[in-house]
Amino acid sequence: MSDAAGVSTSVRVAPGDLRSLGNALLERAGAPAENARIVMDHLIEASASGLHSHGVMRIPQYIAEIAAGIIDPRTRPDVKQTSPGRLSVEGHRGFGQVVGMVMVDALVPVARTAGIAMAGGRHLGHTGRIGAYPEALAKAGLVGIAACNGAPSGHWVAPFGGRDGRISTNPLAIAWPVEGQPPVVADFSTATTAEGVIRVMRDRGEQAPEGYLRDANGQPTRDPGTLYAKPKGAIQPLGGALAYRGTALALLVEILTTMLNGDAVDDHSRKGTDMTLIAIAPQSGFEHLTRGLSEHMRASPPLDPARPVMMPGDRERKSAAASTAIRVDGPTWASLTEAATNAGLPLPQAAADD
Numbered sequence: 103m104s105d106a107a108g109v110s111t112s113v114r115v116a117p118g119d120l121r122s123l124g125n126a127l128l129e130r131a132g133a134p135a136e137n138a139r140i141v142m143d144h145l146i147e148a149s150a151s152g153l154h155s156h157g158v159m160r161i162p163q164y165i166a167e168i169a170a171g172i173i174d175p176r177t178r179p180d181v182k183q184t185s186p187g188r189l190s191v192e193g194h195r196g197f198g199q200v201v202g203m204v205m206v207d208a209l210v211p212v213a214r215t216a217g218i219a220m221a222g223g224r225h226l227g228h229t230g231r232i233g234a235y236p237e238a239l240a241k242a243g244l245v246g247i248a249a250c251n252g253a254p255s256g257h258w259v260a261p262f263g264g265r266d267g268r269i270s271t272n273p274l275a276i277a278w279p280v281e282g283q284p285p286v287v288a289d290f291s292t293a294t295t296a297e298g299v300i301r302v303m304r305d306r307g308e309q310a311p312e313g314y315l316r317d318a319n320g321q322p323t324r325d326p327g328t329l330y331a332k333p334k335g336a337i338q339p340l341g342g343a344l345a346y347r348g349t350a351l352a353l354l355v356e357i358l359t360t361m362l363n364g365d366a367v368d369d370h371s372r373k374g375t376d377m378t379l380i381a382i383a384p385q386s387g388f389e390h391l392t393r394g395l396s397e398h399m400r401a402s403p404p405l406d407p408a409r410p411v412m413m414p415g416d417r418e419r420k421s422a423a424a425s426t427a428i429r430v431d432g433p434t435w436a437s438l439t440e441a442a443t444n445a446g447l448p449l450p451q452a453a454a455d456d
Contacts, residue, residue: 112306112455113435114427119450121146123442124161130445131168133175137200141230144199148231150425151418155298156231158430159305162437163228164197172373173197173227181208181221189221195374198229205379206238206246213244213381220381222363225374233289233415235379236277240285243389245382248275251359253372258329259293260336262349265320267336269367271296272355277415280396281389287415292352293337300326300337305433313342429455 121142128138141164149157167173177194179201184190189208193201205221213219229235232248239246252258252270259269273296275289294314303310304326317323318333328335340348359376360367402411430438435452442449 112429112431113452114429114455115450115452117146117150117425117428120158120428120430123438123447123450124158126447127161127165127438127441127445128175130447131165131175133168133197137175137197140203141197141199144230144234146428147234147422149428149430150422151231152421153231153418154302154429154431155296158428159298159302159434160228160230162434162441165441167227179204179223181205183212187212187216187219189219191221191223193223193226193374195225196227198226198375198377199234201226202229202232202235202377202379203238205377206235206242209239209379209381210242210244213239213383218380218382221379222359223377223379224363224365226377227374229375229377231289232273232377233275233277233287235377236275236289237285237287237415239379239381240277240279240287243279243384245278245384246276247380247382248377249273249355249358250375250377251355252375254368254370256297256375258297258337259339259352260316261352262339262346265316265336266318267334269352269356271337272352274351274355278384278392279389281393283393283396284419285415286392286396286413287418289414290340292340292348292355294340294342294348295337297329297337300329302431304330305431314338427453 124142125138128141129135145158145160164173168175174195177196179194179196180192182190189212191205201223205223209219209221229250232250235248236246250273256270257267259267259271261268271291271293273291277285277287279285300310309324310326315323315328315335315337317328317335323335339345339352356367358378362378363376365372365376396413399413400411404410439449
């Protein structure tokens with residue numbers, strides 16, 4: 103199936119069927135069943151939440167990275183407590199989702215004892231949606247913060263006033279518990295968008311919004327393919343005319359991840375991602391106060407009566423609750439089809455996307 107532009111059209115697949123296929127493919131690639139389950143639960147949740155850039159489109163990427171030795175699907179991280187409130191985590195090129203959840207589990211008791219704790223993780227595979235880790239901390243009653251960088255191979259983002267990529271999209275995420283409600287979860291790139299979003303646009307034959315990209319000559323462009331050209335273009339920092347603020351936030355991420363983990367930003371021998379998690383144990387009554395914060399924000403009269411004010415994470419939670427099928431873009435479905443065929447696995451039933 104192809105559209106007029108020659109880009110294969112999307113399909114929709116039941117979440118359970120897609121999870122089973124992903125589990126089987128990752129296990130065939132060498133992942134233990136538990137590691138495959140953690141990764142696929144993460145990817146399915148991201149896609150169901152509408153965050154396709156961090157969802158099932160990553161399955162073929164992970165399989166390719168396992169084959170290339172970039173990801174070790176079997177490994178488990180090493181966790182060391184280096185001070186009363188600080189943990190050091192060596193990921194050994196393991197799945198980012200697996201290492202990330204180990205970091206969460208290790209942080210919870212330390213933060214509850216010390217009041218605040220930080221875990222610095224090195225040499226992780228792609229971590230997926232980093233909001234998942236602060237969200238898990240918030241479900242444990244803590245305030246969670248995550249920052250994530252990328253090795254030089256993933257330096258897609260130009261600094262304010264610059265032409266070429268010098269840092270990754272450097273996302274930040276924060277989550278906190280709320281009395282009687284799900285946690286509030288804010289998760290955002292410090293660039294105009296995540297690289298995966300540009301990849302989705304390219305694979306769907308869509309144009310990028312104005313201001314997202316520049317080509318290798320520094321000229322504005324809406325062509326997502328420019329980012330992957332040789333020489334490659336660059337994603338712009340968050341903020342448009344005020345993008346110096348986005349660059350400053352990206353540098354905060356570099357300090358929290360690259361520098362505090364002892365890495366150099368321009369070390370081209372560095373492999374994988376660094377991720378830092380911070381957990382804060384709040385005082386009694388905190389969740390009641392955060393409920394008041396949410397109610398105060400949501401009570402603002404909306405500009406559009408059909409679109410009430412939302413808290414961070416509301417949109418994704420609403421999308422996940424309504425999701426009965428996962429949208430898979432054409433190139434990803436073609437890659438999954440090829441991988442399943444090569445592995446002798448049956449393909450789940452897929453319906454053409456409307």
